[in-house]
Structures are given as structure tokens and as C-alpha cells.
Amino acid sequence: MKSLVLRLSVLSMVMLSFCAGIVTAEEGRLRVKKTVEFKLDSETKLNVRVGPMFIDSVAFENRGSGTTRSKVFGVLRRSGSAETAVTLRCALEVENPKEDEWELTATIEFLDSEGELIDRVRSSREFEGEADTWTIDHDILGYVIPLIAEVRIEFQAELD
16 A cells, blocks of 8 residues: 555656646746847847747837937037937737746847957836737947848746
8 A cells, every 4th residue: 555655646746747748848947049140120030939938020210310319329429420329129029828927038149250358238028918018229330330230139028
């Protein structure tokens, strides 16, 4: 009788572990990196799943000067060069079908043709049972935009 209870206990633990593994596999990884070619004013498919969230695509837009809120870039503009800094907008199409609130962090690295880092921006946002366009505005020196060849994006999901 004791061995039957022990076997049933072990079997129950194995089944619970298996079910937990299925749920975890269904949710996906919690950290994903993707590198794409940098293109302005066009959408690039990402097809990334991180946690329960799906990031379908990314698009970059040069919003020009005058849209920045940065004090440093504001001083540069007042010093005579309106072309020094521009706002680069990154628009991510994100979907979280779960009712649980998940925080998504995106680290976006702008790389030159040799893979060297030009600039980086990091931002976080919470998603709860929704699909939305997440825009991240980043102030950048205008003259480096033609030097950007690739963008490496790291996504990290965390249950809030």
C-alpha cells in the first residue's frame, strides 16, 4: 500500500512538471534578440514571440527637428544648427492576448555597416490583453542616420 501511494505521488509530480513545461513552452522565451536592416518609412516584419506577447513588425520614421524634448539637443538647436538633432520614431506592433499584465522592455541598438554601435535607446511598456502600436521616440544626431545599416532589438518580457 505504501509503495502504491509513493508511486502515485511520483506520477503526480511528473505529470505536474510536464504540464508546467507545456505552459512555459507555450508562453515562449522571456528574452529575444532580432537584427534587421535599417529602413526609414517602411515596415519590417519581426515575427517575434516573447512571453505571451507577439511583436509583428517595426517601422522607423525620421520626425525631423523641432520634435525633441531633450535639454541638450534644445541647446544645440538654439546655438544655430536646426539640423543637428532629429527625433527618430520607432513603431512596434505588439499584441498580448493574455489578461495578465506583462511588461515589455525593448533595447534598440543602431549599428553601422561594420556592426559597431552608433546609438542605443531602451524603453518599457505594460500590455494587458491588448494589441497596440507602441511608439518610442529617440533624439539622435541627424548626420548619423545615413550611417545606420542595421538595428538590433532585444525584447524582454516580465509578468507584472
